[in-house]
Amino acid sequence: MVAHILQLKLRLLGNGFKRSTGQLVAVIIGGLYALGMVVLLSGASWATAEQNPFPGQLTIIIGSAVVLGWAVIPPLLTGVDLTLEPARFVHFGIDTKVLAPALVLAGFISVPAVLTFLGLLGASMMWRLDPAVLALALVSAVATAIMAVLVCQYLTIMATALRSKRRFRELTFALLFLLLVSLGPLLSSVFAAAESIADWINPISAVLAYTPLGAFAALPGALATGNMAQLALCAVLGVVYLVGLYLLLVRATGAATVAPPAQQRAATARGLGFFKLLPATPTGAVAARSLTYWFKDPRYALSILMVPMLPLIFWFAGRQSGEYTMMFALGPLIGILMGFAISADVSYDNTAFALHVLTGVSGKADRAGRVMACFAIGIIPLLLAATLPAILSDQLWRLPSDLGLSLAAFLVSLGVSSVVSARYTYAVPLPGENPMKTPPGNGLRVALTQMGTMGFMAVLLIPVIIPAVISWTTQSQVAGFIALGIGLLLGVGMLIGGVHLGGKWFDRRQSELMQAVMINR
Amino acid sequence: MNPIALDIRSLAKQFGAKVAVNNVSLQVPAGSFYGLVGPNGAGKTTMLSMATGLLRPDAGSALVNGIDIWADPHAAKATLGVLADGVRQFDRLTGRQLVTYSGLLRGMDREEVAIRTEDLLRVMDLTQDGDKLVVDYSAGMTKKISLATAMIHSPNLLVLDEPFEAVDPVSAANIRDILNGYVQLGGTVIVSSHVMDLVQRMCTHVAVIADGVLKAQGTVDDVRAGKSLEERFVDLVGGRATNEGLSWLRTSSN
Structure with a gap:
């Protein structure tokens, strides 16, 4: 035996x-x-x-x-x-x-x-x-x-x-x-x-x-x-x-x-929740569904959790060296990480994604809805992370460049993620599984994909990084405003482009995406 | 209205060395209650997945109410309701939210969705559980709520993969009534099932599929040719063990 x-x-x-x-x-x-x-x-x-x-x-x-x-x-x-x-x-x-x-x-x-x-x-x-x-x-x-x-x-x-x-x-x-x-x-x-x-x-x-x-x-x-x-x-x-x-x-x-452990008992939620608050369009519905998941699904909760944690870690690290400059990286970092959270969205849906395929929802509505939900969750922490370090350290001249870089990072990250999640799926914990569980051997692949995507984002952000760095080194508010302007233009452009391109890929490849998520179960 | 609700033309799919669906052509007349039967692993789900846009076929096409689902998916899916087998639902939503979601995804307006959601919950006997998360539903309840998500846009064609699996007899009878009424009003239903008896009683037409090949199709009376559907099915599919069964399987031994 x-x-x-x-x-x-x-x-x-x-x-x-x-x-x-x-x-x-x-x-x-x-x-x-x-x-x-x-x-x-x-x-x-x-x-x-x-x-x-x-x-x-x-x-x-x-x-x-x-x-x-x-x-x-x-x-x-x-x-x-x-x-x-x-x-x-x-x-x-x-x-x-x-x-x-x-x-x-x-x-x-x-x-x-x-x-x-x-x-x-x-x-x-x-x-x-x-x-x-x-x-x-x-x-x-x-x-x-x-x-x-x-x-x-x-x-x-x-x-x-x-x-x-x-x-x-x-x-x-x-x-x-x-x-x-x-x-x-x-x-x-x-x-x-x-x-x-x-x-x-x-x-x-x-x-x-x-x-x-x-x-x-x-x-x-x-x-x-x-x-x-x-x-x-x-x-x-x-x-x-x-x-x-x-x-x-x-x-x-x-x-x-x-005797196996007993089954859990039922949980309830009154009424329609976000579905009532958001517009009754396919995009609004996708956003409402995503928002519900951001709050109810621990796999998403983990990405939100980083938000309070990063400043904490940076603060500890800063306290040891007496050097708090890293705090200024919080905005862009949180922007990239939050935006990146939706790059595994379809993988997280797992086979429930079939509903999107079967209802024939357009790729653009699917992409835009997911972006809206992530934006709604991320924008306030992002603004706080982008502005508080400058305000608390009494360096108000930094505000425009910090804001510009952070917003650009968030928007570009959302755009890139919209494209990535229409094309690639990873093996992620299944719905209801331990969110920290990783299928064996998955870590390396995820790390490589994520490093690749993040590197790509950094390249895309270069036009904002240059004026931002000039602004920091010369303490120039003019360069800061240039960074803010370019950041907003670039971010919005990348986001719209990402939703379009991702939507197009989604429309073309949704049955292939469906088959890809079916393997992971 | 198109006289053929679902026109499957030479669909084929191969997974590695295994041919899952081998050149199947099938016409489902509008207004029919169509049964699709076959042993486990015969290729029923694969074929229905290809006919509903979930799985891209290697060859062939599928026309939903005259529209090729792979050429113009948006138009084809608008008149199609599907209960897929073996897929999850967005189970962190409540039943009510899930049905609403399915309606809104199809671009229906809010009031219409709200009215139909309550109606669907009522006929599925889920009004009490409408505020429960779908993850906490039993298998049968999940089947019923999935069926509701497939019906909210009042499609012309319903494709239901194993709709009665795990559903209790009372709910199954209710669902049958709903489907019968829907067919009488001109809708078309395709169900896949293992339960021959059910198909014989419920369906007007039937197709038998085994090993990815279509063995027979037509009206139920034509296909069963005087025998019971179950007998005819066994004839067509084969595989009944003729030798003696498990000689040691009796309570007296041991």
Whole structure:
């Protein structure tokens, strides 16, 4: 039975790649990249073994970070590969005593898990000087990796149970995402406050050594320093944590294979909402539908979330260096990112897009409606981001150029997105799925497309960037007004052109678009 | 009015090595209640997708009320209502919003859309659930709301892919009544189904398709030629297992 399930998992992994060559290529490139990182880490650990002043603490920190990463990122953010979700075995009536351990074991068959094992083993090379310690380090690396995968599996089951309540799902993800993104700047503030590495690495690793995160990782350090009491204590703690976790996990998996999480209950919305407020035309209807989705669909909510987050990150970064110039980039950045949010619109529709095809809505109405919704959502944050930095820093002369560049960025981005989304679809999370979930190997493709599109936008914006830069360097308000004028002209022109061109492509290719979104389901 | 509501001319589609629809020609007379039957994977959905503008055919054409849907899609789709199988709806909208959306997308004016939406919700027995999000609907309710989105512009031709799947008997009977009334008033309906009995009772015409090939078409009485439609279907399609079934499948064993 165990062998069957492991085989099934391998087969599923293989078939997933067979379905799309592009995905396989992306996974291979991503895998090679990660493998390169592993090799680099191992090499660095090997090379620095002789000068490393904190090998014990460092091992604890690395181990803890890996376990924490597994605990947080897959269950809450990226989502995990749920092809062997326990709930799928409800109907088979396999003895849970056999099934649960088999599923737990199958969880280790994944590219990230393999990389984690390799990475942790590689990092153990920092102990190469003492063979006895190295042997223990290798064992504890394996134990740490097992802990990481088990924690991830356990929390995933817990999160899945909670996630079936839609409201919970949508809210928490937004909040967690916000928290995680601001975590980086927060931590860097803490580190910057400490005088030296020793100031923070000692207390933090001392605490982590007794937690499930770092208990195993603390072993080689304890042996190397001859601290036998800590060695014994951490070993016992680690084994207790691991066994306890395994038992919990097997029980949870068993429970999930018997009784799947309950279905959510219904949500309601009174009346027609945006459909009542916007004009009763095809364009107005598309805009109303898009606006409803901007508010109701967490996948869109994530793009709005960046708006308050970017200033926060920039502010943190600025506080460390005492240099707040970056704040002036907020307007154009938010403009580009907000406008870019609709470039995946048709992909987000998924097969619901069939309604647009079947009703024969014109490409122009479809494009324009989606643009209107995004514009309505984005324009106020954009204006604030474009004007507030100048107003708060009392540099009013900057206003015209900041406004010009920001508005141009937003409008051009909307225009380019209108064309892009009429031609390209990506594999995005399906409606109702975890918005942070990415199909394997998709990240690279999306990153490439997005980099390409953004680069293209930057080129289109050159006529505005030149007067804007002149305005900033010479503090010239005249150049600023020129930037504003060119920005508005260029932006509106690009937007109208984009809607036209995108509409034309849409009219010609809507059945091909439909087939493209049908593949992703 | 055009005497042929849907004229399918030598439609063909190939996916890789698999020929999904092989040169099918089919005439659906205006005012008929047309059944399209065939085993799973016969190419029914592929053919209907090509006839309704969702999937571009490799060859052939489809004329909706005399207008080629691939040459002049806007005009053809204006008189066509489609219930597609296996596609999502914009399910973050409420049922009422979704039907309204479908009407407005077709350029209808607001008052007309509002009146028809309420009528459709009423006959589909969804008035109570009109303010619920479609994502929370059951499979049958989703089918019914999708049907409503296909009917709001009072098309001349309704193409319904598996309209009764997952629909409860009462709602199915209501939908049948609506469709019968619609045909009596001159509309044309095409339904695809696996349920032979239903097709025999409900439809005036029927076409049998298997392995992407049209096996028979005509009035139901012509096609079934004295047998029941189910028997005739099995004759045409073949594939009934003649050998003994699962000898071990009995409650006494084990």
